[in-house]
Amino acid sequence: MAGTLNMTDRRRLAMLLTPAYLWLLIAVFLPLAAMLFFSFLTKMPQDGPDWAITLDNYSAFLTNPTYGTLLIKSLQLGMIVSVICVIIGYPCALVLAKSIKGRAREALFLMVILPFWSNSLVRIFSWAIVLRGNGVLELTLNAVLPFDLNLNLMFTTHAVVIGLVHSYLPYVILTSYLALQAIDDDLIDAARSMGASKLTILRRLLLPLSLPGLLAGVVLVFVPVVGSFMEPRILGGRMGTYYGTLIEDQFVAVYNWPLGAALSFILLAVVLVILAVASPVLKGART
Amino acid sequence: MSQVEVSHVTKRFGTMTALDDVTINFTDGGFFALLGPSGSGKTTLLRTIAGFYFPESGTIRIGDIAVQKVPVEKRDIGMMFQNYALFPNMSVADNVGFGLRVRKVSRNEEARRVAEALELVQLGAFAARRPQQLSGGQRQRVALARAIVTKPKVLLLDEPLSALDKTLRVDMQIELKRIQREIGITTIFVTHDQEEALTLADQIGILKAGRIVQVGAPRDVYDHPVDAFTAGFLGDANWVPDSAMSGLTLPREPDGFRFATRPEMLTISQDRPAPGTNSLPGKLKQRIFAGTMATCIVDVNGESWKLTARDRDIPQIAANDDVWISWVPRDTMAVPR
Numbered sequence: 116m117a118g119t120l121n122m123t124d125r126r127r128l129a130m131l132l133t134p135a136y137l138w139l140l141i142a143v144f145l146p147l148a149a150m151l152f153f154s155f156l157t158k159m160p161q162d163g164p165d166w167a168i169t170l171d172n173y174s175a176f177l178t179n180p181t182y183g184t185l186l187i188k189s190l191q192l193g194m195i196v197s198v199i200c201v202i203i204g205y206p207c208a209l210v211l212a213k214s215i216k217g218r219a220r221e222a223l224f225l226m227v228i229l230p231f232w233s234n235s236l237v238r239i240f241s242w243a244i245v246l247r248g249n250g251v252l253e254l255t256l257n258a259v260l261p262f263d264l265n266l267n268l269m270f271t272t273h274a275v276v277i278g279l280v281h282s283y284l285p286y287v288i289l290t291s292y293l294a295l296q297a298i299d300d301d302l303i304d305a306a307r308s309m310g311a312s313k314l315t316i317l318r319r320l321l322l323p324l325s326l327p328g329l330l331a332g333v334v335l336v337f338v339p340v341v342g343s344f345m346e347p348r349i350l351g352g353r354m355g356t357y358y359g360t361l362i363e364d365q366f367v368a369v370y371n372w373p374l375g376a377a378l379s380f381i382l383l384a385v386v387l388v389i390l391a392v393a394s395p396v397l398k399g400a401r402t
Numbered sequence: 403m404s405q406v407e408v409s410h411v412t413k414r415f416g417t418m419t420a421l422d423d424v425t426i427n428f429t430d431g432g433f434f435a436l437l438g439p440s441g442s443g444k445t446t447l448l449r450t451i452a453g454f455y456f457p458e459s460g461t462i463r464i465g466d467i468a469v470q471k472v473p474v475e476k477r478d479i480g481m482m483f484q485n486y487a488l489f490p491n492m493s494v495a496d497n498v499g500f501g502l503r504v505r506k507v508s509r510n511e512e513a514r515r516v517a518e519a520l521e522l523v524q525l526g527a528f529a530a531r532r533p534q535q536l537s538g539g540q541r542q543r544v545a546l547a548r549a550i551v552t553k554p555k556v557l558l559l560d561e562p563l564s565a566l567d568k569t570l571r572v573d574m575q576i577e578l579k580r581i582q583r584e585i586g587i588t589t590i591f592v593t594h595d596q597e598e599a600l601t602l603a604d605q606i607g608i609l610k611a612g613r614i615v616q617v618g619a620p621r622d623v624y625d626h627p628v629d630a631f632t633a634g635f636l637g638d639a640n641w642v643p644d645s646a647m648s649g650l651t652l653p654r655e656p657d658g659f660r661f662a663t664r665p666e667m668l669t670i671s672q673d674r675p676a677p678g679t680n681s682l683p684g685k686l687k688q689r690i691f692a693g694t695m696a697t698c699i700v701d702v703n704g705e706s707w708k709l710t711a712r713d714r715d716i717p718q719i720a721a722n723d724d725v726w727i728s729w730v731p732r733d734t735m736a737v738p739r
Contacts, residue, residue, distance in 0.1 A: 301487035307474045308452060308481035309501030309552065319500075323491045 154376035172377030182361065182378065186385065189358035192272075193341040196279045197333050203280070204287030205329060209321070211288070212295035213303070227288050230281060239349045242278045243269060246350070270352030278346040283339065287332035294328025295321065330396070338386055342379075358382060404465030404555040405430040406451060406588060411460030411470075413443075413450055420446040421457065422612040428556075428605075433582050434590045435603035439635070443612040444592045445560060451590065452558050453477045464555050480549035480587075484561040486541045488533035494520070494544050495529040501552040519547040522581060539570045546578070550585060557582075559591035563598060575601055596636050600624060608632050625735065630660065633737050638665045640707040642682075642734075650680045651731035659736045667733040668709040670698055670716060671726050681728035686719050700727055 153159065157167045176182045211223055230238060245251040248267030256264050268274045298321060306316045322329075344363040347355035362382070365375030406428040413421040420443045428434050436444040449455050451462060453474030462470045469477055480501075488497050495516050502512045520526050523543035533541055542562070549557055562578070563571045579602055582589050593599050599606050600620045608615045608623065616628045627633035630641075639662040642650065652661055675681045684702040696713040699706055707727060719725055 299485070299487065301483045301485055302489060304454060304474075305481065305483055305487035305548075306489075306500065307454075308479055308558075309548070310475045310478070310504045311500070312475060312504075315504060320489060320491070 150376045151380060153373050154380055156373045159372050172374045173381070175374060176378065176381055182358075185356065185358045185361050186382065189341045189382075190385070190389075192275070192279070192343075192347075192357060193337045196276055196283065196340045197337045199276065199280050200284050200287040200336050201329065201333060204284050204332065205291050208288045208291035208295055209317075212292050212298075213300075213321075227285055230285055235282060235345065238282065239278055239346055242274070242281065242350060246274050246277065269350070270354055272351065272354055274350040275347050275355055275357075278350045279340050279343060282346065283336040286335040287329070290328045290332035290335065291325060292328075294325035298324050330393075334390065337389075341386060342382055404588060405463075406556055406590070407461075407463040408447070408451065409461050409463075411447075411450060411457040411462060413446055413455055413457045419612050421450065424460070424609075424612070424614050426607050426614050426617060428588055428590055430588055431586045432588060433579070433602060433604050434588075435599035435606045436590065436592045436609060437596060437599040437606055437635075438594065438609035440594060441611075442609040444594075444609045446612075447609065448558055448560055448590060448592045451556070452479055452481055478552075478555050479558055480552060480554035480556070481558045482545045482549045482560065482562050484564060486533075486545040486565075488541055488544055488548075490533055492533075493529065494525070494531050494533065494536070497533065497544060498548045498551050500548065505552065515551055516547075519551040520544075522550075522584070523547045523577075538566055539574060542566065542574060543577075546581065550581075550587065555588070557587045557589040559589065561592055561594070564593070564595070571598075578602065600636070608635065624664075627735065627737055630737055630739075633662055633735060638708045639663070639735070639737075640665065640668070640702075640709075641705060643703040643705055646682055646703055650682075650734075653732070653734050653736050658739050660739055662735045662737055663729050663733055664735075665697070665708040665710040667729045668707070669711070669728050670700065670709055670719070671728065672717065672719060672723065674726050675728040679728045680731050680734065681726050684725055684727050686721055686723050686725045688721065689716070689719075700725060702727060 154172055155168050155170065157169050157171065158165075160166050207227070211220060211227075215223060243250075247269035248265075250269070252268070253264065253266040256266060268277070302320060302324075303316055306320055311319070342359045342362070344357065344359035347357045347360050348363075349355075351357075358378070362375050362378050365371045365378065369375075408427070409425045411421055411424045412419065422443075424443075424447060426447075436447060438444045446455065450457055451464075453469065453472060453476075457470055460470065461468050464477065464479070489500065492500070495513075498519055499512045499516045502515060507515070516529070517526065520529055523546055525540060525543050525547065528536065528540065528544075533544065536544065542565075546562075549559075559578075563574050566574060575598065591602070603620060605617065606620055606623050607617045610631055616623055616632050618626075623632065624636050627636065627639075630639075633639040642661040642663075644660075647656055647661070650661075669675070670686070682702050684700040684707065686698060687701050687706070688699040690697040690699070691713060694712060695710055696716055698709040698711075698716065700709060701707075709727065
């Protein structure tokens with residue numbers, strides 16, 4: 116594209132892009148570079164003059180098996196939350212995009228994005244009220260069901276998953292909705308005219324055509340969930356030790372910033388590797 | 403292949419009546435055009451026959467089976483859409499084979515019939531391509547192959563040629579007619595293009611405001627329209643002013659009828675034509691040259707008449723000159739008021 120631009124266009128393009136790149140440089144690249152630098156230090160420079168360059172923070176990940184275990188636990192959490200988000204979110208997007216029209220669609224859409232409008236901390240504490248023993252959920256179920264149920268979900272892995280799914284579900288719904296909505300209704304009509312059942316249409320037409328959107332949603336859920344620390348800490352309690360809380364501890368509790376930074380970059384590398392491995396699938400879905 | 407009978411079908415959307423007691427019969431193997439202005443209900447009728455809509459009342463029979471309550475996927479129809487609706491995630495062969503695979507035809511049989519259908523639309527070499535890699539005309543052919551490969555009882559076409567440019571459209575009209583004859587399938591197509599309907603169909607149904615106004619062979623409908631709307635919709639009609647009727651030879655008594663002629667039936671001259679022809683005096687307003695043909699706008703008794711003829715057959719007359727318009731009496735259309 117750049118080859119076809121003349122000088123004036125090029126200057127205009129540069130002028131329009133500069134603020135964005137400048138912002139990226141200051142807000143993303145510089146802090147990341149600083150963190151990368153910290154991750155190779157023995158201690159933070161402000162803590163004393165005797166700091167040195169070292170690889171110890173990275174080798175700690177290999178020598179201490181807890182870190183690896185927690186990373187795998189976080190990756191599993193990311194997968195579970197992504198899968199549940201897809202199972203709930205994709206049908207939701209399907210109904211929104213293809214079955215509901217007009218006013219009802221707008222109202223439902225509002226309800227989908229409503230979680231985004233509330234503070235995430237408030238949202239998580241609300242879940243705590245719902246999920247704890249003798250909480251809203253237990254009282255409601257006991258009021259409806261004929262038998263008494265002892266349901267204390269608070270400080271369990273289930274609570275963490277529920278909180279995370281609630282926080283990240285809108286991403287899957289929005290990206291899938293956009294992909295599904297772009298599919299021409301005539302394609303569905305054409306498939307029906309050839310005798311295809313609803314399931315066949317979903318399997319051979321809607322799913323393949325909306326897969327890029329669905330996968331984009333999965334990436335948007337998976338990556339932050341693997342590094343999440345707030346939901347595990349508040350809803351998981353003792354069960355809520357994950358790779359994200361481990362990193363958070365290094366920064367706010369132990370004050371070992373170099374180790375926290377190194378663990379962060381290991382996570383970044385692992386996520387990038389996973390996305391790279393998955394990218395042929397992502398690309399293949401687009402055709 | 404079957405005949406399709408639509409009887410007393412009414413379809414409403416909310417308070418709007420899209421089809422109002424429509425009765426029309428499509429004989430086995432015929433090529434029908436449903437013609438009408440936009441909003442006349444022609445697409446609704448097609449989609450009701452297809453099974454996308456269920457009528458509030460009335461019956462639809464395909465072959466001997468009443469299908470008005472059968473959904474589209476069980477009606478065994480073939481349909482072609484205005485924008486072709488080819489599946490972008492499948493190759494041409496998979497697009498055409500989709501309906502066969504849904505019917506659980508064996509892979510060998512599917513391959514054979516797909517190849518056969520693509521051969522019929524002369525796209526045998528394009529089986530492995532994606533729809534995005536084809537031109538508009540080729541996509542059209544794929545859509546047609548896909549619609550007929552399952553050997554449906556009836557082929558439904560929704561404005562099939564409107565997305566093509568004019569030269570390609572004429573080619574495709576000829577092609578469509580050839581294929582329809584070759585496989586002998588009952589075909590119903592919707593169009594707003596009267597020329598296309600007259601060219602392709604052996605029966606035309608004209609719709610207006612959800613009602614069938616007239617059904618007949620192209621020439622019948624063109625020469626004997628049942629009302630002023632049909633007369634004006636199928637082509638230009640020059641209406642004989644009531645005050646000018648006395649001197650003319652008319653096909654019938656004028657009670658309850660108006661009379662009109664088609665632009666191509668008229669001759670223009672400066673001298674008064676010989677008796678025996680119908681003639682009216684007028685004033686030449688405009689002459690529009692369009693290659694082989696030319697159109698003259700003539701003011702006749704305050705009404706604007708249109709005349710088309712080969713340009714070389716029209717004498718050189720200056721604008722605003724007095725002229726005579728004449729035509730053979732049997733070319734007069736009698737249209738009920």
